[in-house]
Amino acid sequence: MTDIADPATAPEVVDRVIIRFAGDSGDGMQLTGDRFTATSALYGNDLATLPDFPAEIRAPAGTLAGVSAFQVHISDHDITTPGDAPDVLVAMNPAALHSQLPRVAPGGTIIVNGDAFDERSLAKAGYDSNPLRDGSLDGYTVYEAPMTSLTRGAVEPLGVKPRDAERSKNFFALGLISWMYTRPIEPTLEWIQKRFANNPKVAEANTVAFKAGHAFGETAELFEHRYEVRPAKLPPGTYTNITGNTALAWGLVAASQLSELPLFLGSYPITPASDILHELSKHKNFGVRTLQAEDEIAGIGAALGAAYGGHLAATTTSGPGMALKAETIGLALQLELPLLVIDIQRGGPSTGLPTKTEQADLLMALHGRHGEAPLPVLAARSPSHCFEVAIEAARIALTWRTPVILLSDGYLANGAEPWRLPDVSALPDLKVTFATQPNHTGPDGEQVFWPYLRDPETLARDWALPGTPGLMHRIGGLEKEDGSGNVSYDPANHERMVELRAEKVQRIADHIPDVEVTGDVDDAELLVVGWGSTWGAIDGAVSRVRAKGHKVAHAHLVHLYPFPRNLGDVLRRYPRVLVPELNLGQLAQILRAEYLVDAQKVTKVRGLPFTASELETAILEHLGTAS
Amino acid sequence: MSDTTIPVTTRKDWSSDQEVRWCPGCGDYSILAAVQLLMPELGIRREDVVFVSGIGCAARFPYYMNTYGMHTIHGRAPAIATGLAMARPDLHVFVVSGDGDALSIGGNHLIHALRRNINITILLFNNQIYGLTKGQYSPTSEVGKVTKSTPFGSLDHPFNPVSVAIGAEATFVARTHDMDRKHMMEVFRRAFEHKGASLVEIYQNCNVFNDGAFEGITSKEKRGDMLIPLQHGQPIRFGPDGSRGVAIDSQRGAHIVDVAEVGEDALLVHDETREDPSVAFMLSRLARGPFEPTPIGVFRAIERPEYGEGVNQQLAVAQSQRGPGDLEALLRSGATWEVA
Numbered sequence: 001m002t003d004i005a006d007p008a009t010a011p012e013v014v015d016r017v018i019i020r021f022a023g024d025s026g027d028g029m030q031l032t033g034d035r036f037t038a039t040s041a042l043y044g045n046d047l048a049t050l051p052d053f054p055a056e057i058r059a060p061a062g063t064l065a066g067v068s069a070f071q072v073h074i075s076d077h078d079i080t081t082p083g084d085a086p087d088v089l090v091a092m093n094p095a096a097l098h099s100q101l102p103r104v105a106p107g108g109t110i111i112v113n114g115d116a117f118d119e120r121s122l123a124k125a126g127y128d129s130n131p132l133r134d135g136s137l138d139g140y141t142v143y144e145a146p147m148t149s150l151t152r153g154a155v156e157p158l159g160v161k162p163r164d165a166e167r168s169k170n171f172f173a174l175g176l177i178s179w180m181y182t183r184p185i186e187p188t189l190e191w192i193q194k195r196f197a198n199n200p201k202v203a204e205a206n207t208v209a210f211k212a213g214h215a216f217g218e219t220a221e222l223f224e225h226r227y228e229v230r231p232a233k234l235p236p237g238t239y240t241n242i243t244g245n246t247a248l249a250w251g252l253v254a255a256s257q258l259s260e261l262p263l264f265l266g267s268y269p270i271t272p273a274s275d276i277l278h279e280l281s282k283h284k285n286f287g288v289r290t291l292q293a294e295d296e297i298a299g300i301g302a303a304l305g306a307a308y309g310g311h312l313a314a315t316t317t318s319g320p321g322m323a324l325k326a327e328t329i330g331l332a333l334q335l336e337l338p339l340l341v342i343d344i345q346r347g348g349p350s351t352g353l354p355t356k357t358e359q360a361d362l363l364m365a366l367h368g369r370h371g372e373a374p375l376p377v378l379a380a381r382s383p384s385h386c387f388e389v390a391i392e393a394a395r396i397a398l399t400w401r402t403p404v405i406l407l408s409d410g411y412l413a414n415g416a417e418p419w420r421l422p423d424v425s426a427l428p429d430l431k432v433t434f435a436t437q438p439n440h441t442g443p444d445g446e447q448v449f450w451p452y453l454r455d456p457e458t459l460a461r462d463w464a465l466p467g468t469p470g471l472m473h474r475i476g477g478l479e480k481e482d483g484s485g486n487v488s489y490d491p492a493n494h495e496r497m498v499e500l501r502a503e504k505v506q507r508i509a510d511h512i513p514d515v516e517v518t519g520d521v522d523d524a525e526l527l528v529v530g531w532g533s534t535w536g537a538i539d540g541a542v543s544r545v546r547a548k549g550h551k552v553a554h555a556h557l558v559h560l561y562p563f564p565r566n567l568g569d570v571l572r573r574y575p576r577v578l579v580p581e582l583n584l585g586q587l588a589q590i591l592r593a594e595y596l597v598d599a600q601k602v603t604k605v606r607g608l609p610f611t612a613s614e615l616e617t618a619i620l621e622h623l624g625t626a627s
Numbered sequence: 628m629s630d631t632t633i634p635v636t637t638r639k640d641w642s643s644d645q646e647v648r649w650c651p652g653c654g655d656y657s658i659l660a661a662v663q664l665l666m667p668e669l670g671i672r673r674e675d676v677v678f679v680s681g682i683g684c685a686a687r688f689p690y691y692m693n694t695y696g697m698h699t700i701h702g703r704a705p706a707i708a709t710g711l712a713m714a715r716p717d718l719h720v721f722v723v724s725g726d727g728d729a730l731s732i733g734g735n736h737l738i739h740a741l742r743r744n745i746n747i748t749i750l751l752f753n754n755q756i757y758g759l760t761k762g763q764y765s766p767t768s769e770v771g772k773v774t775k776s777t778p779f780g781s782l783d784h785p786f787n788p789v790s791v792a793i794g795a796e797a798t799f800v801a802r803t804h805d806m807d808r809k810h811m812m813e814v815f816r817r818a819f820e821h822k823g824a825s826l827v828e829i830y831q832n833c834n835v836f837n838d839g840a841f842e843g844i845t846s847k848e849k850r851g852d853m854l855i856p857l858q859h860g861q862p863i864r865f866g867p868d869g870s871r872g873v874a875i876d877s878q879r880g881a882h883i884v885d886v887a888e889v890g891e892d893a894l895l896v897h898d899e900t901r902e903d904p905s906v907a908f909m910l911s912r913l914a915r916g917p918f919e920p921t922p923i924g925v926f927r928a929i930e931r932p933e934y935g936e937g938v939n940q941q942l943a944v945a946q947s948q949r950g951p952g953d954l955e956a957l958l959r960s961g962a963t964w965e966v967a
Contacts (some may be wrong), residue, residue, distance in 0.1 A: 042964050139805060187962070231966075240963045257954050264714055284945035289713055289938055293740035298706035301699075301736070305710030307681070308697060309718070313710070331700050415835030420966075421958045466695035466711075466718055469674045474643070474690050476698025478684075486645065487690065 004437040011182045011228035012044045016075035018083035019177065022100045023092030023113075025058050025068045028170035031088075033070025034416075035174055039183045041241035041418050043301065044231025045074040048536060050082035050609065055271070055354040062124040067099045074181075076230040081381070082535030084611035090173055092116060092147070094125035102589050109141045111176070113169065115148035143222055145170045147213075154212035155205045168202075168209035175213025182228040187212060237420040244383035244412035245272070246451075247419065248342065249279035251390025253286050256312050258391065259430035260396055263288045266302035268295055268321060271354040272410040273344040276316045276594065296321035300328040302340065307337045308475075310434070310465040312394060314340035319348045319361050321369070331367045331477050334502065336452075336461045338397035338404075340390075345409040347607045356607025357410035359532050360583035365405040366561055366590070372498045374505045376400070377561040379407040381535035384419035386412060388559060391427060398432050400508055401460045409582070411573070411609045412533045435464040435471060440483070449473055452485040459504035509562040517555045517570055519546060524553035526623055527574035529599065531557040531587055533609060534580050540612030545619045553617060557587070563594070571597045578602060578622050580615055633634040636667040643693045649684060654805035654831035658752065659691055661811040666670035669819060675787075676719045679708040681733060682832075683725040684759050685752040702733025703741035708747045713935045719819070722749040726767040727757050730786050734766075741797035744823040745934040750815070751788055751828045756837035769916055775835075789926055793904045799825035800907065801925040804854075806845045807831060810923065812824040817925055823933045830917065841917045855913070860893035863910075864919060873913065873922075881909035883920055899928040 019036065023029045030051055037049050050071040059066030073083035085105035091097035095114040104110065117132055131137055132144060151172045155165040171192070178185055189207060196203035217223055230292045242250075249608065256263035267277045269292065281290045289306070293299040300315040307313035322343050332339040345361045347353025365377045378395050380389040386408055397404040438447035439462055449471035453462050464471040473485060482496055483487035517527070519542050535556050542554045555570055557563070571577055571591065575600040579588040585601035592599050602618040604610055641663045649655045666676070676694035681685035682701035689696030699707050704722045712720045722740075729737045729751050735864040739748065755776070757763040762778040765929075767788065771780040791799040803814040811829065818825035830841040844853035855865040855873065863873040864886060872894040874884045881895065901907065907927040914921040 038962060042962050044966065083912055234966045236966050238959070238963050238965055240959065242961070253952065253957060254954055255951060257952070262714070264710065266710055283947040283952060283957070284942045286957075287942055287946075289942070291710065291713060293706065293709075297703060298709070298736055298739065301703045301706030302710030302713070304699075305697075305707040305712075306714035307710075308677075308707075309711045309714035311714045313714075327700055328703065335697075386937045421963070424955050425957070466677050466715065466840075467674055469672070472673055472694050472696075474645075474692075474696035474698065476689070476696075477700055478698065 006233055011226045013228050013230060013402065014080065015077060015226065015229070016073065017088065017229055018073045018086045018183065019088040019090065019181075020071045020086035020100060020103065021090045021173070022067055022069040022096035023170070024061050024095070025054060025056070025066045026061060027068070027092045028167075029068045029070050029092070032170045032174045033072055035188055036177060036183070037072050037416055038191070039178065039187050040072070040074045040229075041239070042187050043184060045229055046077065046079050046232035046234060047072060047074045047241075047416070047417060048079055048082045049073070049416045049514065050411065052608070053355050059545050060095055062095055062121050064095050064099050064125060067096050069096070069100060074229050076232050078232060078615070080539045081612050084613045088177075090177060092169070092173065094122045094127055094131070097131060098125045098127060104140065107141070109143070110137065110146060111143045111173075113147035114144035115146045127328070145176060145216060145220075145222070150212055150216060151209045154208050156551060158201065158204055158208065160201065160205050165205065168205045171206040171209040172213035172216070175210040175215075176217045178225060179214045179217030180226050182226055185210070203387050233418060234418065239418045239420055241411060241416050242419045243275075243414055243416045244380065244386045244408055245275040245344070245414070246279055246381070247384050248386035248390050248408060249276045251387040252280065252312075252314055252340070252394070253288065253507050254427060255391045255394035255430060256286065256288070258427055259312050259394060259432060261310060261312040261432065264303060264306035264313045265290045265316065266293050266299040266306065266313070267291070267316045268293050269298045270296070270318045270321050272346055272413045273316045273318050273321075273342070275413065276342065276344075296324040300325040300339075303330050304328055304335075304337065304339055307332070307339050308335070308466070312338070312340075312398070314342060316342040316344065318344050318346045318354075319364075320351065320363060322361060326369050329375070330371065331407075332372050332403040333369070333373050333375055334477050334480075335475050336401040336501075338401055340393050340397055340404055340406060340530065342406045342408065344413045345407060347605070353607045355410065357533065357609055358605060358607065359407075359409060360586065360605065361407065361535070362531070362583065362586040365407055372502060374502050374561065375402055376404045376505060376508055376559070377407065378404065378558055379532040379560055380412055381532060381556055381558065383412050383415050383417050387419070387422070390409050391430070392558070394489040395428060395430055396508055398430055399460060399511075400458055400504055401463055402505065407532055409533050418521070432463070433441055434468070435462045438470065443463060450484050452480050452483050453473055454500070454504075459500060459507060509565050510566055512559050513567040515555050515557060515564040515570055517553050518542075520551040521553055524574050525551045526576040526578055526619065527553045527555060527571070528619065529555050529557065529571070529577055529579050529587070529591065531560055531581070534582065537610035537612050537615050538580060541615030541619055544612060544616045545623070550620070550623055552623075560587075568595045571595050571599070576600070576622060578619060580610055580618065582609065600603055633670050633672060636673070636920055638663045638667065641666040641673060641693050644692050647691050647692045648687065648797060650835050650852055652834040653684070654754065654833070655685060655688070655752065657805045657808060658750070658811065658829055658831060659688065661808050663692070663814060664808070665812045665815050669816070671729060675717065676721070677705045677711060678721045679711065679722040681728040682759070683728045683757075685723050685725040686728060689725040700895050702728055702731070703736060704728070705733060705736040705747070705749065707747045709740055709743070713938055714933045716746065716939060721745045722747050722870060722954045724749060724751050726753045726788065730766045730788060737793040738791065741792055741795040741824050743934045744798050744931050746822060746936075747824055748818050748821075748858070749824065749826045750857055751826060752831040753788055753828050754831045754833035754837055755840050756833050758833050758836055762836035770821070787911055788826070792826045793911055793927060794909045796904055797826050797927065798823045798929050798931045799925070800927045801826070802828045802830070802923045804830035804841060804845045804923065806847070807850075814924065817928065821928060823931060842915050844921050849944065853920050855920050855922040857897050857899070857910070857922050857926060859897055859899045859925065861897055863897050863922075864894065873910070874924060875906065875909065881906070881913055883913065899925045901927075
């Protein structure tokens with residue numbers, strides 16, 4: 001511990017806390033939440049985060065539409081969700097209080113910036129009276145800190161203009177919360193120096209504001225308690241705090257190294273996928289080429305061109321971009337070239353909810369192409385899991401020469417968690433063997449290259465790169481003659497090729513792990529089946545229900561096409577199957593169709609992830625109907 | 628590849644075993660012949676050449692070349708070729724496209740490939756009609772064109788491909804036509820040798836759906852009067868004994884003059900290397916369509932950094948400054964902590 005501990009205010013030890021920072025879009029709440037998270041990670045807590053911000057860059061100040069929030073759950077034990085109801089709400093203005101209060105746990109703590117509760121701001125937030133005075137917050141523990149004026153007072157001696165001085169008030173809030181939750185202060189002070197190195201005045205102002213917030217907590221005698229959340233007992237190893245988009249970007253870099261193929265990303269900026277483009281653009285010393293293309297179609301087109309040239313190629317997007325890329329995905333499938341199509345799902349349809357999460361692109365990923373066009377679909381289940389799934393997607397794409405769709409979502413993309421770094425030497429070998437010699441003897445005895453001759457086991461076609469002498473050949477979107485790859489309109493050949501392409505993808509199931517069942521594997525009354533980012537909430541809910549004595553199991557799918565070979569057996573093993581999804585029941589529909597099981601759905605399409613308690617209730621309800 | 632000598636080849640070596648299936652009499656045959664005849668002269672290997680095409684009659688081109696080839700989807704060839712050229716600067720990447728493919732469905736990719744100046748050679752077969760879909764008007768068709776989809780005449784004002792390319796500040800823009808193999812080969816060679824994106828518009832006759840669209844300027848009899856050959860460093864002259872020419876003034880822009888009337892000194896001296904595209908643009912506007920004297924040859928050929936080279940330079944600088952990528956170090960690049 002590096003901060004000052006006064007025995008009189010020795011912190012109360014708690015096992016977990018959920019804090020929600022909320023303010024105006026311009027108040028820097030994402031940054032504040034991020035810093036609190038980073039410090040907690042370094043301190044050794046397990047954690048999960050949920051950034052929740054509007055699509056508008058700056059909605060009118062002080063309005064409900066402009067509220068930006070960041071929720072972080074820190075604990076001394078293994079956790080998998082950003083928590084249900086916040087124990088603590090930090091509200092920088094009335095709008096933040098008004099919009100976020102319904103989420104706060106009964107009896108929770110509310111810390112407000114008292115300076116912001118003037119008549120105008122109250123009116124803007126839709127308050128008729130001041131909630132700090134009218135008794136409407138009686139059920140909560142409310143702390144008022146005049147954050148704006150105290151920050152201004154602390155910062156003004158530095159010669160900062162009053163307006164600029166107020167900008168540091170998020171650091172005041174961070175200082176205060178850091179004091180309340182006994183966070184070490186050095187990491188944040190060091191970070192401020194680094195982050196604002198180009199602007200020493202701002203660095204100084206933020207430092208002073210942060211310290212003032214910390215000191216306010218210690219001296220104001222306003223706060224009855226401070227708390228400590230001790231480090232979690234996580235498996236030994238080296239940890240870093242990581243978001244889903246960073247993990248995905250690093251997974252692509254890793255796949256490039258493991259395959260010894262240069263990485264190419266063709267992409268077009270879109271929320272919430274752009275951070276992958278940003279991250280990969282930094283890593284040019286890994287030989288990563290990134291193209292910010294003129295549109296979504298050009299992004300995937302360029303990636304496909306690079307794949308043809310022998311690069312490990314990827315395109316990143318969200319739902320609207322997926323729709324635009326569909327034709328090129330079909331071409332990649334027909335050309336049988338490896339290509340990673342990464343969809344960071346957001347609320348749809350159309351522009352929908354750009355900054356909010358959803359899982360409603362599953363059916364599009366599985367079926368959203370013309371013609372018979374099956375391809376492998378994978379989904380990551382947590383922010384750090386994006387790393388592993390990116391490598392798995394590359395393995396499948398390269399081995400079977402096929403486009404692969406990898407699904408993540410806004411919640412995983414921006415959410416963070418501690419990640420135990422993998423042993424790099426234990427990552428899979430993804431090296432590819434390219435054709436260098438003719439593979440077929442023509443009718444007159446000449447040695448030729450046939451691009452559509454297949455490996456008898458995987459059905460993957462032979463892949464010769466342009467530049468290889470003697471193997472010149474043409475590929476294209478028109479139907480191919482089996483073997484030679486020449487254009488063919490022969491009816492029987494078309495049917496054979498459609499079946500071959502489907503069979504190739506089906507055979508991937510022989511080379512993926514069985515779906516794992518956790519919980520009451522042998523005698524569960526109910527199996528919860530999930531995919532993607534619902535993993536944490538399902539895991540939490542299943543634990544709670546089991547703790548109450550019910551028999552429940554959990555299976556979580558990473559491979560959504562083809563499914564693991566054992567999935568049918570797993571589904572039929574339990575009396576009841578429940579499928580929670582952030583859509584209207586897309587996986588449930590597939591499971592029912594594919595396996596004739598009575599899969600029941602639990603759905604939510606509110607732009608927000610499930611909470612564990614929502615799923616706990618849903619599971620109990622379904623168990624109730626069982627008894 | 629340790630052998631650095633380029634094998635001597637003939638047209639036959641560059642022709643694939645696939646039967647050419649354009650309509651008999653199609654202008655595409657003569658373009659294919661010009662390309663296949665030029666290839667042996669370029670000092671390159673067949674395996675280092677890729678033809679990328681989209682959709683349309685012209686897009687069948689790659690199947691007939693004994694090189695690497697990719698017949699892709701409608702309009703997207705410039706985007707796909709951009710990725711390939713970025714990934715593989717060692718290859719010679721050609722894009723074969725038509726007026727519908729390049730200027731309608733693929734217009735966006737075309738202009739961005741041009742402005743980006745990626746190292747590709749774009750051959751734009753302009754026949755002013757949709758051939759493969761059997762005869763609808765195209766974005767280069769003249770106003771009033773009566774086709775199956777415009778029985779009362781088309782209302783769309785057409786694109787002039789050369790104007791579009793110059794407007795996009797392409798670094799190499801040229802025009803040729805399918806009736807003059809020698810001219811095609813000359814222009815194709817220049818386009819190939821240009822570093823960056825080059826666009827060649829080829830007036831191409833569709834003898835089935837738009838027969839004779841260019842005959843008024845490209846036929847042997849009319850050519851002398853109606854085609855204005857652009858030659859770098861030369862005053863722009865055409866017609867019998869070079870009696871006509873092109874001058875430029877602030878009122879009328881580029882316009883056609885009688886040399887005897889204005890004197891040779893008044894003629895515009897063609898400078899394809901002029902940085903400012905305005906004069907080249909004015910030249911592209913001389914004819915309102917293939918019924919007025921029309922410039923052919925190289926309109927513009929300037930030097931600008933090639934995109935793929937810039938990309939590779941950034942990689943090289945990053946590698947020299949930070950060393951080759953180390954995955955272990957990347958994973959530890961954020962704040963880390965140990966759990967015992």
